[in-house]
Amino acid sequence: MSGLLRLASVEIALAGRLLVPTLDLAVEGGEVVTIMGPSGVGKSTLLAFIGGTVDPVFSARGRVYVGETEVTRLPPERRRLGILFQDDLLFPHLSVGGNLAFGLPPAIRGKRQRARRIETALAGAGLAGFAPRDPATLSGGQRARIALLRTLLAEPQALLLDEPFGKLDTALREEFRRFVFGLIAARRLPALLVTHDGADAEAAGGRILRLDG
Numbered sequence: 001m002s003g004l005l006r007l008a009s010v011e012i013a014l015a016g017r018l019l020v021p022t023l024d025l026a027v028e029g030g031e032v033v034t035i036m037g038p039s040g041v042g043k044s045t046l047l048a049f050i051g052g053t054v055d056p057v058f059s060a061r062g063r064v065y066v067g068e069t070e071v072t073r074l075p076p077e078r079r080r081l082g083i084l085f086q087d088d089l090l091f092p093h094l095s096v097g098g099n100l101a102f103g104l105p106p107a108i109r110g111k112r113q114r115a116r117r118i119e120t121a122l123a124g125a126g127l128a129g130f131a132p133r134d135p136a137t138l139s140g141g142q143r144a145r146i147a148l149l150r151t152l153l154a155e156p157q158a159l160l161l162d163e164p165f166g167k168l169d170t171a172l173r174e175e176f177r178r179f180v181f182g183l184i185a186a187r188r189l190p191a192l193l194v195t196h197d198g199a200d201a202e203a204a205g206g207r208i209l210r211l212d213g
Contacts, residue, residue: 003029003066003067003157003158003188003189004026004027004028004065004066004067004068004190005026005027005050005064005065005066005157005158005190005191005192006026006027006064006065007024007025007026007062007064007065008063008064008065009023009024009061009063010024010025010046010049010060010061010062010064011023011060011061012042012045012049012054012059012060013058013059013060014042014058014059019041019042019045019058019211020045020046020211022062023209025209027158027190027191029188029189029190030184030185030187030188030189030190031191031206031207032161032191032193032205032206033191033192033206033207033208034192034193034194034195034200034201034204034206034208034209035192035194035195035208035210035211036194036195036196036198036208036209037212039196041211041212042211043194043211044163044194045058046192046194046211047083047160047192047194049062049064050064050160050192051076051079051081051083052071052074052075052076052079053076064079066079066080066081066157066158067157080156080157080158081156081157081158081159081160082151082152082154082156082158082159082160082189083159083160084147084148084151084159084160084161084162084164084180085164086162086164086166086167087167088143088144088147089147090135090146090147090150092135092136094135095131095133095134096122096127096130096131096132096133096134096146097115097118097130097131097132100118100122100131100146100149100150101114101118103149103150103151103152103153103154104117104154105153105154115131117153118131119131121149121152125145125146125148125149125179126145127142127146130142139172140168140169140172141172141175141176144164144168144176145176145179148164148179148180148183152183152187156189157189157190158189158191158192159184159189159190159191159192160191160192161192161193161194161195162194163194163195164176164180164193165177165180165195165200166195166196166197174203177200177203177204181203181204181205
């Protein structure tokens, strides 16, 4: 698949102070655009606006398109956007397979078909046979992979990545970067990455958007 994420005349302000000046941006399928800047300048708030979860304390305007569809006024669950955070946010009361099943679209029906889709995803991530595992028994890198797989199983048309590598140690960070950016390229997904780490931007290999508030 190949998608497009487009922002048209997006502006974000807080208490009359402009954080994100007028922004027009098109992110092609397979491209990662990195958003960088100091804390408090609106990086994560921009992602929240795109995802439909921006805090009403912010004044935000502009249009968001996913593919050819304007999603600005749609609720978050209808925007077809996948979001990955610094914390993996796995459900502790569910098995690995249960966590992944939560991401499957309702159109995938039948216990056998859903289990097959989950096992295929796990095998592709080097985690074959992990479906019965308790998330508490996984390493940080394994948990991060499961979180990404859950996001991708929902079949998003674009990805929003908010400091997704921040809590991993150096070795795991490099490994997970390759995994994430490899899947983005393979699935031709447009992606926005928020990070403070220049090495993340370098690994992403795309354009860099700097916000300074």
